Amino acid sequence: MLKIGDFSILSSISIHMLRHYDEIGLLTPDHIDRFTGYRYYSEEQLPAANRILALKSLGFALKEITRFLGESPAEDKFRQLLEQKENEKSNEIRFLESQLLRIRHAILETETKNEFTGCIVVKEIPKRRVVSYRAKLREYSQEGLLWETLNDECCRLKVVFPGTEYNTAILHGVDPDHEEIDVEVQKTVERCSGSSELLEFKTVEAELVASLIFQGGYGKLKDVNEYVAGWIRENNWELNGNIFNIYHVSPGSTEQESGFVTEVCFPIRPRTGEIVS
Amino acid sequence: MLKIGDFSILSSISIHMLRHYDEIGLLTPDHIDRFTGYRYYSEEQLPAANRILALKSLGFALKEITRFLGESPAEDKFRQLLEQKENEKSNEIRFLESQLLRIRHAILETETKNEFTGCIVVKEIPKRRVVSYRAKLREYSQEGLLWETLNDECCRLKVVFPGTEYNTAILHGVDPDHEEIDVEVQKTVERCSGSSELLEFKTVEAELVASLIFQGGYGKLKDVNEYVAGWIRENNWELNGNIFNIYHVSPGSTEQESGFVTEVCFPIRPRTGEIVS
């Protein structure tokens, strides 16, 4: 019979952990002294102790190891558990590799002294009910007119907005021949009580986007858009819809360009192999 | 000014986490109401919130992000932190890949219904003071004679053994021509008071080994040795010394072969590329 200290040395498991394993029923001492409470282990428990260490080093959690030992060493169950862990580990590796890719991309970007390096987030824009107005413009600068029309109509229809509203502008397409820009502006609505010929009420589904929020004038938009587009390519995503902006602080709420806060969103999905054309 | 719930929606950070970030000084509200304690955030804080999410998704811990923001966005420091993280992530990946390799090896092994699958541990056998007796044998079965001599001499010299002792047998080499086996048996000693012509007292340095502990007769040794040798090859290690056994329960302490507990140790080191011969 070995006292815990001796068994600890022989098994290379710390005394603390042996007590812990006893507590969770993973490795209980052969015998516990009734009066002193001392734990006594037998040499025959060394193979089990070593097995625990081996499974731990394969990446199994203590709970999983408990299951391993309890389930009888039937080979089928054993193999299943191994294969499940193989899956988990592959996923972890894939995840870390995607992080590593992004980190390396960011390191390269530091060369360009780009102020937005490391600012892009992949997130979901939640499903929401919106009121929308879509029209064709000659220039981006005319977007303000769309907002005016939308706001006026909403006012007339007594549309109720939620406390937290999104003002978004979706770029549907640029037609170089006609020099036209197809833009849709949207506001989140709480309830829509009326109807209008100009406006459309609809539900926008949740979307996965690459998002970058910046502060400042719209002169930065071109650079930001290019940066996000590059980021998507470099990080194994592909475009999955029309890009849009969310105006958190806009000419409607402040006069100073430097105070504008804009979120640039590129709908994305994981890149699927090559597309056969 | 946005209440925490609104800012939570706009930033995609849960209310709980916003409060936590306030607590650790990572993102403090623009303003806190003196009377109600309500936190109020400004839209201008959205870029910072998004940046926090971005850095988190790169794998930075909150503490590291705090440092990021505190350190000024000087590009040099920024790049250093990125490169450090790149290193950490590569190491994590390498570690997971070695685990994955071992798991896959174990899965293949289940085919063979090998009872020792998933029992091998890489551990360090600690540095220790030993008394040793080395001789050449015709057969493994003669190893008992070495132990008898060692024990007798130790008895004569009144060698003091520690409570936790290792009995090891090192296989120095098999010479097929002379049909000789060069074996050294060792016992851990506490103190060595005398000296002997037969025995040697020495210090054995700590060694990294692949270890497998099994219970049963020595008939299993051949299979076990082959399994461990294969495991070492398959898992990118190479032999780094003479293999040895640790006898935890041996003929000296029990008569039943089925009760023997033996630890098979192969000294190893990570495999270094090819060796030019």
Add this chain to the structure above:
DNA sequence: AATACCTTTACGCGGCGTAACGGTCT
């Protein structure tokens, strides 16, 4: 009587989720 070893209890780490209990706003 000193020392080495044993016992139990409990806190810390990190990044959250979750819940309990009570005040505030509309």
Add this chain to the structure above:
DNA sequence: TAGACCGTTACGCCGCGTAAAGGTAT
């Protein structure tokens, strides 16, 4: 006045390290 929102406090997860406070063996 209800109900949505805010506040603080605190526990759980997981695998350990670390330490305090006290009993036991030699």
